[in-house]
Amino acid sequence: MAKMNLSHKFKELVNLLKLSATSKSLRLGKTIHAQLLVCNQTSKDSGITQINSLINLYSKCGQLEYARKLFDRMPQRNVVSWSVLMVGYLHKGDVLEVLGLFRNLVSLDSACPNEYIITIILSCCANGRRIQEGKQCHGYLFKSGLLLHQYVKNALVHLYSRCYHVESAMQILETVPGNDVFSYNSILSALVESGSRGEVEKVLNKMVDERVSWDGVTYVSMLCLCAQIRDLQLGLQIHAQLMKTGLVFDVFVISTLIDMYGKCCEVLNARKHFDDLQDRNVVAWTAILTAYLQNGYFEETLNLFTRMELEDTHPNEFTFAVLLNACANLVALTYGDALHGRIVKLGFKNHLIVGNALVNMYSKSGNIDSSYSVFSNMIYKDVITWNAMICGYSHHGLGKQALLVFQDMMSVGECPNYVTFIGVLSACAHLALVQEGFYYFDQLMKELNIEPGLEHYTCMIALLGRAGQLDEAENFMKTKTQVKWDVVAWRTLLNACHVHRNYSLGKLIAETVIQMDPHDVGTYTLLSNMYAKARKWDGVVKIRKLMRERNIKKEPGASWLDIRNDTHVFVSEGSNHSESTQIYEKVQELLAMIKPLGYVPDVGAVLHDVEEEQKEGYLSYHSEKLALAYGLMKIPPPGPIRIIKNLRMCDDCHIAVKLISKVTNRLVVVRDANRFHHFRDGLCTCNDLW
């Protein structure tokens, strides 16, 4: 009688163990473990089932060392003992331990792995993308007949798909009977990831033949494909089909639908389906934020985030990356800074995607030092991280630093790609390193098998132009007949002609640019500047007439700067600001301060210039001068003044800001239409070439 009670009690305890394992309650599990120890002392019988349950408990609760100890001490083990421990290691991501256990198991004569163990091994190989071990397993399955188990077969198909051996996966579908939706989903997701649309169609047809209907995962894969290849028509068809299923309430499926509409430039459609969604989670919110971001609605992205927070949905690392990218595009440094603070507080800062977005945000918002500080503190870096830093430095005209980061990248063995070389070549262009630039372009890119694109060719024009080798640059454009040169490339050469005062070539190039883009205001301005500087007034008149005839109006010059949370906008000669009088006085004061340093207003060119903004007398009140004056009034030293300007800075403002940076001992960062200028101690990082 007593014995029966005891075995009953064991059973009960083992059941409780199972419960605490599933609910991952380690503390409860440990209490039961203690009780078992007490009972075992009287019965001297601790069966395999009992220990297996304990191993299961400790594995599930992540206490693998303890589980392993129990396993190692077992005098006898069965298949379950092996499998519970393997699952523990599998969930921990310890691929080698799982494979090691499996090797030990098959080396025992008595043991014979069942379909359950095989599935664990196949998942493990899939997770670790270990195709060799997977193939050995496949061989074993072939002999043992275990492949006829549906989930073994699916695990094998999944393994081959994960490792991009889609042909082998297909072969299994063709030869082993009874395919279900899980078998197909693995293959589809692999095909979608590699973007093979034709193959996807074949698989879909096969599904129709075998009357296998789609589930949520299939829809997600297919919508991803539409998003990837930007095929709205296909997307609409799939959406129509989706409407007939119960999956319209599945937040993950709908999130993919939102993403698809966003990628196909259908923001309103994306928004509609988002609004219809009953319970939105962070995935759905991030999908709609991404849709706004990708379609250029940066402010709306940030506004929508405010609503997300009001609805009490917590952002994750992907949300933060989207928000930071919106800030980067808006040059919203203050907002970006605030996000950075929250990211640190919430513990997201070590996510690669967040780090990359921070590096990008800081460099695009003009704070290249913070960009570098995030970059150098990142634990993990990928090629995107390196590219963001190299291109960031290049964009700021800090060519030397860009090339140093590139050297570091090479020395840690990260492989540069297409984008890397855009940054590297433009760094060479800033520094006029013709030889080095051509080495990267002609040799290194070839060695790395990177086909140069228009961006790289344009960098080479900028490089030759910067070095003053204008004829070589023109020649380069003429001889590279395979390149389809665009307006940007020609304008790069035109800029170089302007900077190096080669007006005869400049005029020819300008005609070409105007032919390609008759509404390019900047080119008319440059052309008329060149005529004025060469004192060819009839040319100036001709351009002015041409602009009138073509109804081309210059965008008024505007600059803005953020002070705390307020954005202040300044229009050239404008008196829209409430403190206009004080600002104008401050400008005069600053100009008086730099006169002793040799500042003379650049009036000569102004007299005959068509730029509205450059009329005599108004030169002093260009928007960036007003913004700078206001910044110096409001931002206490030594804080830097960061200004954004819609047009290219004029020569006069450039000289003035350089000297003001010297007399006030301040860092002034101006982002104009072309680039970033860092003014410090009377110098600018663009070396006066922009």
Ligand SMILES: [Zn+2]
């Ligand atoms: Zn100016």
Ligand SMILES: [Zn+2]
């Ligand atoms: Zn500059």
